[in-house]
Amino acid sequence: MRVGMAPFVELTEIGIRLGGKEIFAGMNARLERGVSYALIGKSGVGKSTLLNLIAGYLTPGSGSLTVGGEPVNGPRRGTAFLQQELGLFPWQTVAEAVGMPLRLAGGVTDKKEIANKTAGLLAELGLEGVAGSYPAQLSGGQRQRAALARTLIGEPDFLLMDEPTSSLDAVTKESIQLLVQEQQRKRGATLLFVTHDIEEAVLLGDVIFLLEAGGGLSSRKTADFEGGTAREDIRFYESCIELRQWMNAL
């Protein structure tokens, strides 16, 4: 993480009320470019609300929020949000779904260009065999990959993910985690993801944010953990234990 540079994302004294309930008051956070952030916290503290705020789907009641130096006034070009429920449309094949963002905000009209870009990304994510399939015909892992491909096609510099692997079995979960990590590193994108999974937080996060009720945010770099952060490292689980202890101590 580079220190001293202007932050990529900056939340200053953010406050928001939803349905008459105060979710955050005076929340402050800074995210650096190219870093992966895991956002953890108890259910109902506002993790998804924070993602929706940063994505531009919600407007804060007070404070300021900037991404890439620009104030956020709605969805931003370059920010891509992978929702927990994925939001794949039942009537779009995988290729149609992945190509769609290029036609929309991407402004690409050349069908051949769209087809080439889509085919390239589908091959990269191991989806070339199901390009013509509808979501109902896919496995959970394939659906997750398709949604991830749709998120990545616009080459975003900022990825937001709400529990990207929560509905998957253990084997598929691991392959998706590795895919997310590989794509984030390859693209140098900033990643902020919500998870309830301690191992996922240690594996994918460079920094762990612990969100508390009211918007209190504590952070810790995974590099500072005594154990390792790669799953093949025997001391990986020591880091997980350390994270648990840190959470419980706060």
Next chain:
Amino acid sequence: MKKMRRFVGAQVFGFISFLLLWQLICLALDIRVIPTPAETIKQMLAEPRELVLHAGASVLRVMAAIAVSLAIAVPAGLLLGGNKWFRTLVSPFVYFIYPIPKVAFLPVFMLLFGLGNVSKIILMIWIIMFQIMLSVRDGVDSIPGLYFQVMKGFRASSWQTYRYLVLPAVLPHMFTGLRISIGISLASLFFAENYATTYGIGYYILSAWTKMNYPEMFGGILTLGLVGLLLFKGLDALQRKCTPWTAKGR
């Protein structure tokens, strides 16, 4: 090919079973009012041109009514589903008119538009339009909010949101509405064609009845059934083409 052969086989089997049942009823009742299938088919083949002209006139009226109904009801249904102001304004009128048997409006249409084709087609438009409009509105209502959020995230314009989200989402609902209303409109057409009609299958059936030519009357009824069958099969084929992601489409 095998699937096709099985499909044709099932259709032929169904038709033969129907004729056998009909024959059994004739034998059991043994009255002149119900002719045998053989007598009926013989009568139909005796003057096929006449029958085709009558059936053709009815089909043309139905097709014209469907085309005009779709042109009015789909945009109206989209507006009802997507525009609160329009819904508030129009819903009371729709709910007031919807339960009234539309055939009750035939005298009004005849007084307004004369005894010719126009009043008959307008009656059918009046029947089909409401069903499709409400089906399309329900289709818009059933789109998950997440899908709209996905489109917002890709910074889609209003037109793009209609093109990629709303229109495909309402298509299966539109077909359901069309399927329900075609049956009702055929029944109403039979009634309407009794007034000032030269050609029309409804007229053909009732004319045969007044002449006490029962094989001709049954020939007309059988033709009306075949017209309905063709319309429904055509609709099924169109739905398979337009909505390949649905169970009906697959």
